[in-house]
Amino acid sequence: MKFLHTADWHLGRRLHGQDLADEHEAALNAILSLIREHRIDALVHAGDVFDTGTPPQSALRQYYSFLTRAVQAGCGTIIITGGNHDSPAALNAPRDLLEAMNIHVVGGATDDIADEVIAIKSTTGETLGYCCAVPFLRDKDLRYSLPGESDTERSQRLVAGIREHYEKVVAAAQTLNADGLPIIATGHLFAQGGITGDLDNKEQIHVGNLGQIGADAFPESLAYVALGHLHRPQVVGKRDWVRYSGSPVALDFSERDDQKQVVIVECLPDQPVGIEIVPLPTFRRLVRFSGTLAETENTLTAFDSSIYPLPVFAEVQLSPDAKTSTLDINEHFRTLTGKHHGERMQILRVVQARAVGSLSAFHDNTDAALEEFSRTEVFAEKLKKSGLEGEAADELRSTFTELLTLLDEGAFAA
Ligand SMILES: [Mn+2]
The missing domain is CATH 3.60.21.10 (Metallo-dependent phosphatases)
Known part of the structure; x- marks a missing residue:
């Protein structure tokens, strides 16, 4: 068989x-x-x-x-x-x-x-x-x-x-x-x-x-x-x-x-x-360009998008220290992509990486900033703000994890 x-x-x-x-x-x-x-x-x-x-x-x-x-x-x-x-x-x-x-x-x-x-x-x-x-x-x-x-x-x-x-x-x-x-x-x-x-x-x-x-x-x-x-x-x-x-x-x-x-x-x-x-062949390439502004611009323009049957989907991930304040960053990368890749590549999103463990360092360049965080991370931040610590916090954290598991398993679905 x-x-x-x-x-x-x-x-x-x-x-x-x-x-x-x-x-x-x-x-x-x-x-x-x-x-x-x-x-x-x-x-x-x-x-x-x-x-x-x-x-x-x-x-x-x-x-x-x-x-x-x-x-x-x-x-x-x-x-x-x-x-x-x-x-x-x-x-x-x-x-x-x-x-x-x-x-x-x-x-x-x-x-x-x-x-x-x-x-x-x-x-x-x-x-x-x-x-x-x-x-x-x-x-x-x-x-x-x-x-x-x-x-x-x-x-x-x-x-x-x-x-x-x-x-x-x-x-x-x-x-x-x-x-x-x-x-x-x-x-x-x-x-x-x-x-x-x-x-x-x-x-x-x-x-x-x-x-x-x-x-x-x-x-x-x-x-x-x-x-x-x-x-x-x-x-x-x-x-x-x-x-x-x-x-x-x-x-x-x-x-x-x-x-x-x-x-x-x-x-x-x-x-x-x-x-x-x-x-299996790569029908659509997903690619992430990460680094400083100059680095991501360079790797994005040098990328060979011509070898894939479907348009490439790209994500730009700027390093936490990348200087972008004077730019409309989404527009900037869309224009650059259009110029170098035409229809062969599409930028799905531009994000700026956070400094590790800090929500406030996140630089909001997208309309979906919350998506950048896992549900657990959001809960951890909420817990931190509440001032709860030790055993009480541990218990809430474990209850939250259990709820997430049940939710993902469809326990509350109609
Ligand atoms: Mn799966």
Whole structure:
């Protein structure tokens, strides 16, 4: 059996007001070509199909159009699992209809864990293996926080819950698997030692650290574990068969230098699993020019924008000491870009980096200054102003983090 592992499409994503639909379409077309060329039996999506729980119509159209074309391209089975960005209910809504085309959707944890086991079938209906299609597991799927629970206790409880979930779902797959066919699994989670790629974003790392699990949480009987959540491709705990495919397109500036890819996996009886990394072209280059005013002007004008199929999206990040007071800085860089790159490059924003740890040093050149700060940073600043310190402040901070996690997991969504 041969399957293609992808994740974190985030269809409908906007970056500083700009649509990423064109690079999404290019990446989806590249995946369709791979399905044809490599005669892929199954497509496995490890979560975050959409960027939000209420994606725009255009993103829905892109998704359904892709699914139809993937079936036409000869993909026998398609497995879609929900990520933390997806709404389980929205993803599940067309489930019965899609199942008629051998497209299986697991938007959120199922009441009966056996419903997460999907038979991977060829176009001729032959069963080739099984997939434990585990979606993003929300706190409520693993039992809600207990009163008075510390961060560490909560994290340990989450890890234990996730391990148990995998043990159970793999056992359910094994009871179906009389012929000893390969069993694979998906997951949408933060694995220990993972690199977020978003190294600028401390909040994401912090929230992600709650409930981190090790590669040993996945039973050895699995042939492969297809992970989503981290946008940078990587192996977990040096286990070649536990991997993040990463996102197929760069979704923000922190991913600007990542080589995007998909993974093609072949499971043959009595043979080690075959893993082929297939790099994807950079359809749209995201680039950040940083430094003093003169440095950013120089690197921006010297940049070769002609080699990418779609217009380059650029961000200018001026150093804290850059002298800009006499300029309309946005206008200045837009004019410069127009002159040197024409339609080949678009400046999405110009920001001035802050001196570390100080909100007041931030020089406001954008209309979205607050966007520069993570929610945790804003809360920390508010806490500082309130004068609260020590244990009382720690407790508020940990409650805030817990709220953020629940919010991101959609606990308060209608
Ligand atoms: Mn994601």
